[in-house]
Amino acid sequence: xxxxxxxxxxxxxxxxxxxxxxxxxxxxxxxxxxxxxxxxxxxxxxxxxxxxxxxxxxxxxxxxxxxxxxxxxxxxxxxxxxxxxxxxxxxxxxxxxxxxxxxxxxxxxxxxxxxxxxxxxxxxxxxxxxxxxxxxxxxxxxxxxxxxxxxxxxxxxxxxxxxxxxxxxxxxxxxxxxxxxxxxxxxxxxxxxxxxxxxxxxxxxxxxxxxxxxxxxxxxxxxxxxxxxxxxxxxxxxxxxxxxxxxxxxxxxxxxxxxxxxxxxxxxxxxxxxxxxxxxxxxxxxxxxxxxxxxxxxxxxxxxxxxxxxxxxxxxxxxxxxxxxxxxxxxxxxxxxxxxxxxxxxxxxxxxxxxxxxxxxxxxxxxxxxxxxxxxxxxxxxxxxxxxxxxxxxxxxxxxxxxxxxx
Amino acid sequence: xxxxxxxxxxxxxxxxxxxxxxxxxxxxxxxxxxxxxxxxxxxxxxxxxxxxxxxxxxxxxxxxxxxxxxxxxxxxxxxxxxxxxxxxxxxxxxxxxxxxxxxxxxxxxxxxxxxxxxxxxxxxxxxxxxxxxxxxxxxxxxxxxxxxxxxxxxxxxxxxxxxxxxxxxxxxxxxxxxxxxxxxxxxxxxxxxxxxxxxxxxxxxxxxxxxxxxxxxxxxxxxxxxxxxxxxxxxxxxxxxxxxxxxxxxxxxxxxxxxxxxxxxxxxxxxxxxxxxxxxxxxxxxxxxxxxxxxxxxxxxxxxxxxxxxx
Numbered sequence: 237x238x239x240x241x242x243x244x245x246x247x248x249x250x251x252x253x254x255x256x257x258x259x260x261x262x263x264x265x266x267x268x269x270x271x272x273x274x275x276x277x278x279x280x281x282x283x284x285x286x287x288x289x290x291x292x293x294x295x296x297x298x299x300x301x302x303x304x305x306x307x308x309x310x311x312x313x314x315x316x317x318x319x320x321x322x323x324x325x326x327x328x329x330x331x332x333x334x335x336x337x338x339x340x341x342x343x344x345x346x347x348x349x350x351x352x353x354x355x356x357x358x359x360x361x362x363x364x365x366x367x368x369x370x371x372x373x374x375x376x377x378x379x380x381x382x383x384x385x386x387x388x389x390x391x392x393x394x395x396x397x398x399x400x401x402x403x404x405x406x407x408x409x410x411x412x413x414x415x416x417x418x419x420x421x422x423x424x425x426x427x428x429x430x431x432x433x434x435x436x437x438x439x440x441x442x443x444x445x446x447x448x449x450x451x452x453x454x455x456x457x458x459x460x461x462x463x464x465x466x467x468x469x470x471x472x473x474x475x476x477x478x479x480x481x482x483x484x485x486x487x488x489x490x491x492x493x494x495x496x497x498x499x500x501x502x503x504x505x506x507x508x509x510x511x512x513x514x515x516x517x518x519x520x521x522x523x524x525x526x527x528x529x530x531x532x533x534x535x536x537x538x539x540x541x542x543x544x545x546x547x548x549x550x551x552x553x554x555x556x557x558x559x560x561x562x563x564x565x566x567x568x569x570x571x572x573x574x575x576x577x578x579x580x581x582x583x584x585x586x587x588x589x590x591x592x593x594x595x596x597x598x599x600x601x602x603x604x605x606x607x608x609x610x611x612x613x614x615x616x617x618x619x620x621x622x623x624x625x626x627x628x629x630x631x632x633x634x635x636x637x638x639x640x641x642x643x
Numbered sequence: 644x645x646x647x648x649x650x651x652x653x654x655x656x657x658x659x660x661x662x663x664x665x666x667x668x669x670x671x672x673x674x675x676x677x678x679x680x681x682x683x684x685x686x687x688x689x690x691x692x693x694x695x696x697x698x699x700x701x702x703x704x705x706x707x708x709x710x711x712x713x714x715x716x717x718x719x720x721x722x723x724x725x726x727x728x729x730x731x732x733x734x735x736x737x738x739x740x741x742x743x744x745x746x747x748x749x750x751x752x753x754x755x756x757x758x759x760x761x762x763x764x765x766x767x768x769x770x771x772x773x774x775x776x777x778x779x780x781x782x783x784x785x786x787x788x789x790x791x792x793x794x795x796x797x798x799x800x801x802x803x804x805x806x807x808x809x810x811x812x813x814x815x816x817x818x819x820x821x822x823x824x825x826x827x828x829x830x831x832x833x834x835x836x837x838x839x840x841x842x843x844x845x846x847x848x849x850x851x852x853x854x855x856x857x858x859x860x861x862x863x864x865x866x867x868x869x870x871x872x873x874x875x876x877x878x879x880x881x882x883x884x885x886x887x888x889x890x891x892x893x894x895x896x897x898x899x900x901x902x903x904x905x906x907x908x909x910x911x912x913x914x915x916x917x918x919x920x921x922x923x924x925x926x927x928x929x930x931x932x933x934x935x936x937x938x939x940x941x942x943x944x945x946x947x948x949x950x951x952x953x954x
Contacts, residue, residue: 295953299741303734309705310730313719324713329920332710335703336927343702344934347695348941351951356941401917585720594727601731605738612745625745630688631948634681 242591243315243584249599250311251566252559253606254304259558261301262376262421263428263464264294265369267456269362276362285449285621290432292626293613295350300609302343307598309335315591316573318583319386323399323574326392326407327385334378342371353627376424377417384413386574387565388482399577411478416565418471423561426464426521427554433457434551435617437544440537447538449621455532462525469518472561483575486568503570510560517557524550644921645914648711651928652704652910653903657896659700660807664895666690666697668811670736670763671804672829673756676815677822679749683756684954685946687740689818691954692942694740696935698733703931707924711915722776724785725796729769736762744954764804771803772796774902778862779853792853795844802844803898805837806868810891813875816884819946827879830887834876837894838869845869861904867897 237245268290275283309331312319319327345367352361384407385392391406392399401407436454439446480487485502490511493499531537537544573580584591616625669676669690677683708716719726739759743752775796776785786792812830816823845865848854875890903910915921944950 296741296745299737303737303741306702306733306737307730309702309709310719310726312709313705313716314723314726314730315720317717317720320709320713320716324709324716325711325915325917325920328706328710328713329915329917330710332706332920333923333927335699335706336924336931339706340699340703340927340931341934343699344696344938347692348938350695350953351692351942353951355949355951401915401920404917404919586723590723597727597731598734601734605734608738608742612742615746625953628952629948630681630685630946630950630952633684633952634948 239586239588239591240581240584242595246595250304250307250602253602254308255562256555257297257301259424259427260297262424265372267428269365269369272362272365276358282448288624288626289621292624296613304602315586316583317585322578326399326401327382330378330381334375338371338374342368380416381408381413384410388412389574389577415475422464422467425460426468429457429461429464430554431551433461434548437547441544446620458528465521503568507564507568510563514557514560645911648914648921649907649910652707655700655704656899660895660899661892662697664807664810665814666694667763667767668807669815670759671808672812673760676825682821685819685821687954688952689946696938712913714913721781722773722785725769725772725776729766732762732765740954767804767807768800771800774898775799777902780857798844802840805840806894809833809837810895813887813891817888831879834872838872842869859905862901865897865901868894
């Protein structure tokens with residue numbers, strides 16, 4: 237394998253692990269914001285329990301999003317120096333804005349949210365989570381604008397072999413960025429909804445005591461999952477309109493044309509497989525969601541054990557679908573790293589040995605941590621809302637100090 | 644605008660050393676600051692309240708580097724022997740903190756506490772190596788293959804570990820009353836060796852021709868490190884713990900100010916030429932200062948029974 241191949245493997249590995257955690261983060265935030273809003277408005281314990289239960293899963297999940305994000309951020313500078321040399325100023329601009337404008341605030345308000353339980357006024361505490369939600373979605377916008385530039389470079393001019401921004405508005409209005417956002421944001425909501433519904437289904441089968449918490453959660457999960465799946469499906473197909481013009485090779489790889497002229501720069505033909513998995517998953521998810529609609533009424537779903545079991549086993553499928561989506565989008569861009577501007581083969585500068593060392597190091601670290609974190613999430617999810625990690629004071633956990641008896 | 648953006652990069656880096664330097668220092672000394680179990684959790688809670696915000700200073704510096712100084716980003720690849728282990732250590736530190744409290748098992752906690760401690764130590768050491776490497780003008784393989792230079796980056800690494808450890812202890816003394824006695828003792832004991840090592844490294848550096856070639860007046864700022872450490876020691880002797888934090892904070896920021904200060908003219912030359920992007924980034928600065936200030940103001944009180952914990 238060459239240095240480029242190894243660097244691509246490292247990128248694919250870290251990007252996908254990062255993506256799996258970040259998509260869940262994006263999917264859960266609005267749901268938790270709704271739960272906490274209802275708690276602040278009604279003051280009812282069930283909404284507090286829901287906020288804390290899903291909130292702790294969200295926070296634990298968030299950690300891996302951060303650490304894999306660190307590797308992602310510095311990987312560009314380490315391995316893909318060609319991208320910086322040719323288009324650093326353009327590609328890097330939305331990433332710089334992402335860190336300064338969005339992520340900085342997101343992490344800070346998340347810190348305030350985690351450690352402000354019970355000490356901040358309820359409304360202020362809720363406001364900090366709204367800010368987390370808004371900045372999380374702003375982050376997604378900036379990142380997809382950067383990615384959109386790689387897919388379909390616009391708003392720039394080449395001067396002295398280097399790309400310079402000429403039109404920041406065009407960079408942000410790039411159809412490859414806007415179209416991807418319209419597809420990905422509902423996909424994140426779909427995934428978040430399906431995870432919430434699947435875990436709730438497990439609890440509805442196993443723990444009749446917490447039916448109130450999990451029936452409410454299940455309903456939110458089903459509705460959001462269905463709406464998300466439908467929109468993802470619709471906006472996914474809508475992307476083909478401009479892809480046919482911008483990246484004909486990608487379209488030809490996922491839906492081979494019969495008897496047409498051979499397309500230049502065609503990515504590998506196996507892309508049809510992830511595309512078809514993703515597309516069929518979207519279709520079946522919509523059917524499942526529609527089938528579930530009547531069960532939203534009263535407590536009809538509670539005794540439907542087979543249905544609940546199916547929903548729990550459904551949880552991994554949206555994750556598979558988003559990875560397939562990543563493959564179609566990113567592998568489908570090959571052999572270009574910046575479409576039509578810079579070939580992937582010309583974009584790395586490290587030696588094979590250096591990339592191999594960094595792949596071994598970060599590959600082990602990232603995969604090991606991801607598996608560990610999923611195990612932790614599973615334990616926390618199964619533990620239910622009885623003993624929660626979020627919003628506990630030190631005194632609540634520490635044994636009371638032994639006071640010597642006064643004689 | 645290029646001057647303002649370069650100043651912003653230096654400011655973010657210096658801010659990171661002062662703020663996240665606390666988390667790193669507390670990590671390096673974790674096993675000495677408090678015994679395992681609840682007392683140690685208090686030390687980690689002091690860090691946990693702020694760590695999400697403190698590490699963002701470096702994330703933002705990285706973003707700014709990528710967006711406005713892409714030509715300077717080759718530093719990362721050129722200083723590969725310091726950057727790759729440093730980045731891995733950063734990941735390990737965060738994971739240690741994040742996962743430590745997630746399971747009710749003494750072994751699990753001890754394992755992730757060690758990950759946090761080792762991650763902090765290696766991260767601080769690698770940052771020292773990177774600064775030394777930059778002072779040498781980025782020789783091949785970080786100068787580690789050149790017998791004349793090989794001692795310098797590791798010496799910088801060791802100096803930075805000592806400085807940040809002293810800083811972490813000084814801040815812990817203020818933030819975590821349960822560990823304050825141990826923290827004051829450690830800070831007091833560490834300031835002299837940290838000051839001596841930084842002073843020796845700083846004075847020996849100009850003897851290297853590679854360093855002399857890049858020397859500029861801001862390099863003298865590195866001498867603020869021993870001065871700050873000795874001032875912190877005096878303050879601790881007289882029981883003024885908050886003043887001691889000012890001293891160690893100056894010491895934590897001094898090395899990066901010296902190195903980045905020498906590089907500032909180069910940085911200004913490399914800055915991106917999009918006014919729109921620069922304006923957005925500079926306009927974000929007051930917003931950043933407001934939410935950072937808000938977080939520190941909210942969590943200004945020392946860690947007590949009523950403090951919310953998570954890690």
